[in-house]
Amino acid sequence: MTTGIDDKIVVGLDIGSTKVCAVAGRILRHKDHETLEVLGVGETFLADGVAKGSVVNVNNTVEAIRRAVREASNQSNLNIHLVNVSFSGSHVTSVKSSGSITRSSSGDEVQMEDIDHLLSDMYRTTIPADKEIIHALPMDFVVDGETNVQQPVGRNGVKLGADFQLIIAQANAARNVRKCISRNNLTQDTMMLSALASGLAVLTDEEKYAGVALVDIGGGTTEMAIYHRNVLRHVAVFPWAGNSVTSDIQSGCKVLPQQAEQLKRKFGNANPGEYKINEVVAVPGLSNRKPKDVLLKNVAVIIEDRLREIAALVQAEITRSGYDGKLLGGIVLTGGSALIPGVEQIFQRVTGMEEVRVGYPEHLEPNPRADLVGDPAYATAVGLVWAGYKTIDNRISFISDPGRSVYNEEPAPMRPAYSPPAPTATREREREREREKAPEKEPESSGLLAWLKKAVRPIRGSETDTY
The missing domain is CATH 3.30.1490.110 (Dna Ligase; domain 1)
Incomplete structure (x- = not known):
């Protein structure tokens, strides 16, 4: 029985390497739990706009966002202005x-x-x-x-x-995301790393307390977030993900990129033993050329090899974080590539963890629109909606810098915070007084000593100055 409906409606905007997805939703409060009612879904496939999680073509991305938001707006009968937006990139x-x-x-x-x-x-x-x-x-x-x-x-x-x-x-990658938002006359409420948003949709509180590694295998990047005792402890981003699998199939099977993607989606399996040695699928050839036969076992071998590499990277990062052997909740896989059959077994064998599951968006109020976003590929978009109602860490009130929520196409020139700019005439008089007071400079020396004087400078900063 539903006991209440939250008047607040939240829109999540996931800008991924292969698609842009907008989801509008609100909370329904039942007697003993809450569900998310999906009011509208808009999705646009993005061929050339985002690479490795970063916006590389602003115009294409702006148009993809416009179409996705318009579709979600039409379905939900809402004028969408405020969004929670995802962020990713191999540079993170x-x-x-x-x-x-x-x-x-x-x-x-x-x-x-x-x-x-x-x-x-x-x-x-x-x-x-x-x-x-x-x-x-x-x-x-x-x-x-x-x-x-x-x-x-x-x-x-x-x-x-x-x-x-x-x-x-x-900074430039974050600026490009904000630019795409502002050019669609939208306002960013929260910018959130994709893996953190996915965690809001697929992880349980028990898993986060016991210790769990969320692995979001998207199109351009694989993101990992480690939780322990309900606190985020470690984050890593790898530049290999679903598109890497597609590229391997393209090279290994000598097919076009679109055909490789179709082979992965329709026939992909991480267990080569599922196919007989002579099972083939005919792939259309180029104009006036006969179709090409592709062995499905070969496709599975290629997928298995790439997923094993990603799993090995995840295991190495868990060890580097210091949480190897401490994650009782194991690994939760999400993202589009988590739908490949056999992916759980790959991660179990490579990491040695028995607890590996595929994470689906949970606590969705049943309706046809919820069915559209009910698989791991939409975990980030759904999690961005949940971000309007719950937080990554309930000990803090905000998780992104409030001062950087808006992008201005024509930023004001930077001025010193300590004093206003002086009029031109005043500045000239100050320069004259300084020249009168300044002692005569010594002749500038040359050679090694001069180079050292120029090269050596006081070092200031904090422990986060170098990486």
């Missing part, structure tokens, strides 16, 4: 960092505002100019020297700190 890295603040009063308990203050400071962490912090997510807090504090709110203390997971990306 995860960096551990720490930060702290000193509170004004030691007698009062730590409040949510103090955590917001600390979180805002982390988004200002010094990083290279061509990088941007997409997420700053806390792991363990520190209150007055007491470490491993899971929930600091309500504790007394002057100094509040935390170890953070900083998810960093190329």
Whole structure:
């Protein structure tokens, strides 16, 4: 029995390497649980706009977003303006960092505002100019020297700190995503790494507490997010995914890219033993040429080899993160390539984990539109809708930098924060006074000593300055 309907409607916009998908939905509150009612779905296949998760052709991506949002808008009878948008890319890295603040009063308990203050400071962490912090997510807090504090709110203390997971990306890639949003007259509410959004749709709270590795095998990238004790502990992105499988089939079977994709979707299997040695499928040839026979066992061997490589990368990253042997929830596979039969067995053999399952979007209110987004390929889009109602970490109030939610096509020129620009005449008088006060410069030396003087500079920054 439904006991309530949330008036708030959320739209998730997944910009992937092979498709753009928009999903509009709202929460239905039942007596003992909540479900997501899917109100509209729009999908546009994207052939040339996003590569390896990054927008490379803004015009094509803008048009794909427009068509997907229009379709979702027509189905749901909504005027869509605000969206939660996905973000990905092989350039995304995860960096551990720490930060702290000193509170004004030691007698009062730590409040949510103090955590917001600390979180805002982390988004200002010094990083290279061509990088941007997409997420700053806390792991363990520190209150007055007491470490491993899971929930600091309500504790007394002057100094509040935390170890953070900083998810960093190329600033230009993030700018391109915002550009595509603004050119469609949309406003970005939250930008979220695809794997984190997928986790909201397919992971259970028990899995995140016990320890689980979510592996989202998309079109251009494979993303992994490790949770332990309900906290995100590690993130990694690999530049090999479903498109890599398609490319291998194209090369190995000597077929066109579209034909390779069809072979993967219709006949793909990660277990070559499922096909007999002489089972073939006829692939149409070029104009005025006869069809080409392709052995299905060969297709399966190619798929198995590539998925084994991806599974090996995942296992190596789990070991590098320090959580090997600690993930009682095992591995949850999602993304379009998680639908390939036999993928679970591949990951079980390579990683040695018995607990491997394919993650489907859960808690969807039954209706025809929910059926459209009920498989792993739509986990990110559905998770972006869930992001309007629940968070990655309930200890914080925001997971993306509020100051970077809007893209301005004509940004204002940068000015120093410490003083307003002086009028031209005033600046000229200041320069004259400085020239009068300045001591006479020594003749500039040459050779090795001069080179050293120019090369050696004071080093400033934080532990996140280098990678």
